[in-house]
Amino acid sequence: MFRNIKDEAEAINIQNKLNKLIVINNNFDFKGLKRVAGVDLAYWKVSDIEYAVCCIVVIDSSTEEVLEKVYTVSSVSFPYIPGCLAFRELPLVIETVSKLKAEPDLYIFDGNGYLHPRHMGIATHASIYLNKPTLGVAKSYYKIQDVDFTMPENHKGAYTDIIINNDIYGRAIRTHKDVKPIFLSVGNYIDLETATEIVNRLVSTESHIPIPTRLADIETHRIRTMYKNVGTSSANNQG
Structure with missing residues (x-):
């Protein structure tokens, strides 16, 4: 996947074509939402070789019980191009999803979706291949066209739209009082109001980001440390 893309112009051309497939309406009965997956990736280098791990943690959205954890570790060959991150990450995401025993109802990505110059952040790009609702939650703001966000009021649930x-x-959302905001954007097949409600519901007292992506982030750090400590000669082994 994406291995034959020649340059940034070709990648952007693909994004512009896929942009027409974005649907920012609910195509799922989110009142019956149960299995929610958090997706995160982490990178490291050994000599001149870059590696990445993709971790997916699935929870029961009602009980917050962890239902499943899977991961994939591999070398990464696609270069880092601002605005084209999905071309680096999506092959690992798709491979990791294939290891899940049951399909999640919703994927939450540590990253952006519609909040992207061409509305094609990793959450949106991935949804087209997963054919599932997705949303993106980023911990830092991705500035587009020099537009800054407005800081939400300092109380839980406060938000400001990024227009x-x-x-x-x-949206910039304050999920707890006295903590910095997170940046929510829809991925696909979900509207912003529903995405906001779900994110606020899945935030715990322990973290200002949703539980699934927080757990996935913890897993990526654990796996990355494990592979860095034991060496990456067998880094294409997958768990």
């Missing part, structure tokens, strides 16, 4: 050219790209 660029009269289009709402996403």
Whole structure:
């Protein structure tokens, strides 16, 4: 997947074509939401070789019980191009999803979706291949067209919309009082109001980001440390 892309222009051309497949409406009865997957990746280098791990943690959204954990470790060959991160990450995401025993109802990515110059952040790009609702939650703000976000009021649940050219790209949300905001954008097959409600519901007292992506982030750090400590000569082994 994406291995034959020649340059940034070709990658952007693909994004512009896929952009027409974005549906920011609910295509799922989210009142029956149960299995929610958090997706995160981490990188490291050994000599001149770059590696990445993709971790997916699935929880029961009602009980917060962890239902499943899977991961994939591999070398990464696609270069880092700002705005084209999905071309690096999506092959690992797809491979890791294939290891899940049951399909999640929703994927939450540590990253952006619609909040992207071409509305094609990793959450949106992945949804087209997964054919499942997705949303993106980023811990830092991705500035587009020099537009800054407005800081939400300092109370739980406060938010401000990120508006660029009269289009709402996403939201800055304060999930706890006295903590910095997170940046939510829809991925696909879900609207912003529903995404906001789900994110606020899945935030615990222990973290200002949703439980599934927090657990996935913890897993990526654990696996990365494990592979760095034992060496990466067998880094294409997958768990």
